Amino acid sequence: MSRFPRISSRKLTSILLKLGFFIHHQKGSHIHLRHRIKRHLRLVIPANRETLAPKTLKTILIQAELTVEDIKEFL
Numbered sequence: 001m002s003r004f005p006r007i008s009s010r011k012l013t014s015i016l017l018k019l020g021f022f023i024h025h026q027k028g029s030h031i032h033l034r035h036r037i038k039r040h041l042r043l044v045i046p047a048n049r050e051t052l053a054p055k056t057l058k059t060i061l062i063q064a065e066l067t068v069e070d071i072k073e074f075l
Contacts, residue, residue, distance in 0.1 A: 003068075004054040004057050004058060004068060005057075005068070005071065005072060005075060006051045006052075007051065007052060007057065007071070007075070008049060008050055008051060008052070009031075009045055009046055009047055009048065009049040009052055010047075010048075011075075012045060012052065012057070012060070012071075013031060013033070013045055013047075015071055015074045015075075016033055016043070016045075016064065017033075018074060019064075019066070019070070020035050020036050020037060020038075021033040021034065021035050021036070021041070021043065021064070022034060022035075022036060024042075026047065029046060029047045029048060030044050030045065030046055030047060031044070031045045031046075031047050032044055033045060035064075038065070041063070041064060041065065042063075043060060043063055043064055045060065
């Protein structure tokens with residue numbers, strides 16, 4: 001497994017939108033995403049972060065059933 005890239009929450013959200021997620025709603029400083037086909041996938045992304053912590057990114061990728069390589073294709 002590769003190292004986690006340093007990525008902003010805005011960039012991660014745009015990548016997830018390209019991968020089939022949509023913004024369900026936003027509450028405060030968190031964006032709630034759902035997948036169009038895989039209805040069981042639901043994510044919460046902290047909004048307006050310059051860089052996400054590696055642990056946060058890892059948790060989001062696990063919940064989205066994605067790998068680091070999937071994200072690096074869009075960087």
